[in-house]
Amino acid sequence: MPITVRGWVRTKRESKSLSFIEVSDGSTLRNLQVVIDLASAPPGLAAELTRATTGSAVEVSGELAESPGKNQPIELRASALAVVGEAPPESYPLQKKRHSYEFLREIAHLRPRTNTFGAVTRVRNALAFAIHTFFQERGFLWIHTPIITGSDAEGAGEMFQVTTLPLDNPPLAEGGIDYAQDFFGKRTSLTVSGQLEAEIYALALRDVYTFGPTFRAENSNTTRHLAEFWMVEPEMAFCDIEGNMETAEQFIKFILSRLLESCPEEMEFFDKWIQPGITATVRAVVESSFHRITYTEAVERLTRSGVAFEYPVHWGVDLQSEHEKYLTEKLFGGPVIVTDYPKEIKAFYMKMNEDDRTVRGMDVLVPRLGEIIGGSEREADHERLKGRIAELGLRESDYWWYLDLRRYGSAPHAGFGLGFERLIQYVTGMQNIRDVIPFPRAVGSADF
Ligand code: 4AD
Ligand code: MG
Numbered sequence: 148m149p150i151t152v153r154g155w156v157r158t159k160r161e162s163k164s165l166s167f168i169e170v171s172d173g174s175t176l177r178n179l180q181v182v183i184d185l186a187s188a189p190p191g192l193a194a195e196l197t198r199a200t201t202g203s204a205v206e207v208s209g210e211l212a213e214s215p216g217k218n219q220p221i222e223l224r225a226s227a228l229a230v231v232g233e234a235p236p237e238s239y240p241l242q243k244k245r246h247s248y249e250f251l252r253e254i255a256h257l258r259p260r261t262n263t264f265g266a267v268t269r270v271r272n273a274l275a276f277a278i279h280t281f282f283q284e285r286g287f288l289w290i291h292t293p294i295i296t297g298s299d300a301e302g303a304g305e306m307f308q309v310t311t312l313p314l315d316n317p318p319l320a321e322g323g324i325d326y327a328q329d330f331f332g333k334r335t336s337l338t339v340s341g342q343l344e345a346e347i348y349a350l351a352l353r354d355v356y357t358f359g360p361t362f363r364a365e366n367s368n369t370t371r372h373l374a375e376f377w378m379v380e381p382e383m384a385f386c387d388i389e390g391n392m393e394t395a396e397q398f399i400k401f402i403l404s405r406l407l408e409s410c411p412e413e414m415e416f417f418d419k420w421i422q423p424g425i426t427a428t429v430r431a432v433v434e435s436s437f438h439r440i441t442y443t444e445a446v447e448r449l450t451r452s453g454v455a456f457e458y459p460v461h462w463g464v465d466l467q468s469e470h471e472k473y474l475t476e477k478l479f480g481g482p483v484i485v486t487d488y489p490k491e492i493k494a495f496y497m498k499m500n501e502d503d504r505t506v507r508g509m510d511v512l513v514p515r516l517g518e519i520i521g522g523s524e525r526e527a528d529h530e531r532l533k534g535r536i537a538e539l540g541l542r543e544s545d546y547w548w549y550l551d552l553r554r555y556g557s558a559p560h561a562g563f564g565l566g567f568e569r570l571i572q573y574v575t576g577m578q579n580i581r582d583v584i585p586f587p588r589a590v591g592s593a594d595f
Contacts, residue, residue, distance in 0.1 A: 151208040152179060152223060153231070155260060156199050158243060166196055170205060170223075173265055176412050180214060180222040181207050188225075195228050202234030202241055202260070248582050255586055255595045263421070266413040267583055270406065271571055277405035278358060278379055278567075281398055287354040287381060292341030294360065297333055298545045300343045302495045305364045306336035307374075337362035340564060343496075343549055345382040346525060349560050350552050356381040358567075368590045370579045371516065373568060375588040382562035388498075388507045388524040391561035392484050395511055395520055396437045398565070399482070404433045406574060414574075422576020428514075429574055431481065438479040441487040442466075442505065445474060452477075465492045471517035483512045495535045496549075497523040509563065516573050522563020529553035 154172035161167070164186050169178035185193060199205055209225040216222070236242075240254050241261065251258040258264045282289070295309050311330040312318065318325040326334040341357035348355045357380045365372060381394065407414060407429060414426045440448070449460040449470055458467045466474075466485070474483050487505040490497070497506035511520035526532040532553055536543055543550070571583040581587035586595045 149208055149210055149226065150223070151206060152181075153206045154179070154204070156201055156203050156205055156234075158201060159196075159199060168199060168205070168207075170207065171260075171265075173259070176262055176266060176416055177219070180216070180219050181209070181225050181228075182222050183225045183228065189227070192225075192228055195230055198230040198233055199228065200234055200236045200239070201243065202239040203230050204232035204234075205230055248579060252581060252587070252592075253594070259585070262416065263577075264582075266410075266416050267571065267575055267577065268585070270410050270413050270575055271567075271583065273406055273409045274402055274567070274570060274574070275358075277402040277409075280405065281401045282354075282356045282381065285354065287356045288348070288352055290341070290345055290348045290355045290357050292338070292344040292357045292359065294338055294362075295331075295335050296338045297331070297335050298343060298549070299336070299541070300338060300340040302539060302541050303339070306339060307362050307364050309335045309337060339363050340378065340380065342380050342382065342562060342564065343546075345380055345562065346549070346552060346560065349382040349384045349562070350556065350558060353384045354381070355383075366590055370581075371569065371572070373580055373584065373587055373589050374593075376580075376584070377567035378564045379567060380562060380564045382560065384558050384560045386524075386561045387559055388486065388509060388561055391522055391524060391563060392437075392439065392486070392509055395484070395509070395522065395563050395565075396482075399437075399511070399520075400433050402570075403429050403574065407433070417575045417577075425574070425576045432513075435481050437511070438481065438483045440474070440483060440485055442485055442489065443487065445470075445485050448478060449473060463489050463491065468517050471512045472514070475512050475514040475517070481514065485510050485512060490535075493523070495539050495541060496525050496532070498526045499531055499535070507561075511563075513573055516569060518566075519569045519573060520563050520565045522561065524559065524561040527553060527557045527559050529557065 152170060154170040157169040157171050157178050159168045164184065166183040166185060168181040170181055171178045183196060206229045207223060207225050208227040209223045211221055212224050214220060214222040241257055259268060299306055318328045338361055340361055341359060345355055345357050359377065360375055361378045362375050364374065383390065418426045443462065446460055446462050452473060454473060456469050460470060486509045487500060488508045489504060490499065490506045493506050493508045497508045499506055507524040509522050510518050513519050526535060529550060533550060536546055568580050568583050572580055575583065577583050581589060
């Protein structure tokens with residue numbers, strides 16, 4: 148029975164009387180080998196064959212047959228070939244050699260045609276599906292929280308402003324720009340997190356989650372930071388930090404285990420070409436139980452380690468990547484959940500501990516990458532939350548509805564945020580976060 152395939156030419160080679168074309172349609176790392184017998188080919192096919200160069204789009208018809216070659220079980224013996232779209236070899240940028248990631252970022256419109264980006268894309272899709280599956284199977288509702296917002300969910304002031312006011316000549320009022328004349332009649336920004344709105348829904352529907360793009364104007368030009376990244380944020384009512392940690396651990400293990408089931412070929416690829424041992428690492432995480440340690444204990448262990456860190460550790464400082472590496476790679480050899488951080492280094496919404504110095508925050512750290520999840524039990528007490536907002540110099544009026552939730556039917560609740568690109572980096576071994584999102588936006592770069 149004749150079949151027709153459509154895709155793009157990866158390579159072409161010729162032997163005495165046969166021509167071989169590797170065709171990819173992006174569904175898998177395994178290309179389909181197309182064989183053309185020049186002696187028996189219909190007239191015109193040979194001419195078409197010369198146009199079928201690397202990168203061109205083709206439609207091939209023929210019979211599938213067992214392949215005598217040792218590299219593939221089957222091949223397509225072509226009886227017809229049409230070049231649908233040429234890719235002139237003198238200018239097509241993706242030639243057979245291995246290109247640098249830097250170069251590929253400059254041609255983000257063509258890089259999905261490489262093995263690496265095809266594999267990353269399929270892993271990204273599989274993880275997104277696994278994330279929804281985890282929450283949907285447990286009765287969580289997916290909430291679509293807004294992208295444009297009037298409040299700073301992290302209180303860190305790292306927001307991109309959204310405005311239609313003319314930047315070169317904005318209307319002025321007493322004290323600066325007159326935002327009353329702006330599109331929304333007030334100052335607005337792109338959201339840094341959907342958490343605050345997710346809390347609204349959790350305090351009505353119990354278990355919810357958001358999964359969408361978030362934006363941060365942090366000036367962090369690193370391999371782990373994007374200005375636009377996707378975050379998964381579950382929020383659970385009648386849940387404390389213990390339940391939160393338990394959910395985070397089950398969640399990570401579930402999605403990694405689904406990944407191993409659904410993308411074995413891609414994982415083998417990353418193991419071979421990107422990060423040797425990555426599959427074993429992912430499997431080990433699925434089978435492990437996460438270590439738990441308080442911030443205070445972690446600081447003690449780091450101080451006692453005798454390691455000369457570039458950033459010295461003492462109680463009160465934020466953990467740097469070298470410290471996170473020590474905890475995950477040296478001390479525990481696996482994922483670690485650090486809890487109860489000093490209030491000074493965490494967001495305003497975290498529930499205060501009885502000591503009045505630490506908050507019920509939790510970060511999940513993983514080897515190689517550091518923080519992959521940040522979360523907490525939320526401050527559910529109206530007066531304490533109001534106090535924290537004032538203490539941190541945030542404007543109470545920006546958070547009036549958030550405070551209101553603590554006046555009416557407040558309940559203990561908790562949640563966390565998983566950085567989706569960090570997760571993909573972690574499981575693929577890709578070094579730079581800019582190579583696990585189709586079109587990266589980072590400091591100084593938004594080319595596509
Ligand atoms: O720790 P973060 O800032 O926590 C929150 O945003 C909370 N509102 C989450 C919650 O409790 N619902 O961010 C959560 C995670 C980080 O652990 C990290 O994985 C990722 O988001 N992340 C980034 N990923 C890429 N680029 C950036 N600039 C990121 N900033 C945070
Ligand atoms: Mg964090």
